[in-house]
Amino acid sequence: MKITALLRCLLAGGFVVAASAARSDGAGDPAPVSSTDGQYFDKDGNPTYKIGKDGKVDWYTFIGYRMYGANCLQCHGPDALGSSYAPSLVDSLKSLSTQQVLGTIIGGKRDVTAAQDLVMPSFGENKNVMCYLNPIYTYLRARSDGALGRERPSDHEAKPVDWEKTVDDCFK
Ligand code: HEC
Incomplete structure (x- = not known):
């Protein structure tokens, strides 16, 4: 009995340490270990990018670049580098976990002080963002890790066979 309780305690402590380490180190190791329909995932099951030496990006990074441009760029600036109004997401993602970003x-998010009132709108009801959440995150993760340069990716993997259907189903 006592040994079990001690073990549980140790395991619980170990988990807390691991969790806070993950938080202070952004999303952790981005190496892809699996993929489904063109989306790559890291060892924790979070969306990640795959970029070849020739600069060819996975489909989700490519779509994320476009959807970032359509929905986020006006505040967070070209290439996610920030603006006078909103922070650089290249910087922010270095310390935020996947769950925190999503x-x-x-x-x-809202940050009100005497000097400023910064508002990050909530996109939970906006399908133009929600239906592209993984691509947008994948793109930002690649930018933040320095794996993807500025500007439009020069080449990308083929469109996944079910891509149009997946998006259509989401917008229904
Ligand atoms: C209308 C302007 C605006 C738009 C559009 C916008 N944001 Fe923001 N965003 C902000 C502001 C301002 C903040 C800082 C809020 C704060 O500090 O409380 C912010 C904060 C964030 C943060 C948290 C950063 C941190 O360091 O905690 C993330 C992540 C983020 N935005 C992602 C996005 C993404 C992805 C999109 C596009 C889908 C987007 N934003 C669109 C204004 C915007």
């Missing part, structure tokens, strides 16, 4: 996109 949570902010879905729920929004």
Whole structure:
């Protein structure tokens, strides 16, 4: 009995340490270990990018570049480098976990001080963002890790066979 309790305690402590380490180190190791329909995932099951030496990007990074441009660029600036109004997401993602980033996109964020009132809108009801959440995140992760340069990716992997259907189903 006592040994079991001690073990549980140690395991619980170990988990807390691991969780806070993950938080202070952004999303952790981005190496892809699996893929489904063109989306790559890291060892924790979070969306990640795959970029070849020739600069060819995975489909999700490519779509994310476009959807970032359509929905986020006006505040967060070209190539996610920030503006006078909103922070650089290249910098922010270095310390934010996947869940923190997705949570902010879905729920929004507001920082009010005497000097400023910064508002990150909540996109949870906006299908133009929600239907492209993984691509947008994948693109930002690649930018933040320095794996993807500025400007439009020069080449990308083929469009996944079910891509149009997946997007159509989401917009229904
Ligand atoms: C209307 C302007 C605006 C738009 C559009 C916008 N944001 Fe933001 N965003 C902000 C502001 C301002 C902040 C800082 C809020 C704060 O500090 O409380 C922010 C914060 C964030 C953060 C948290 C950064 C941090 O360091 O905590 C993330 C992640 C983010 N935005 C992602 C996005 C993504 C992805 C999109 C596009 C889908 C987007 N934003 C569109 C204005 C915007």
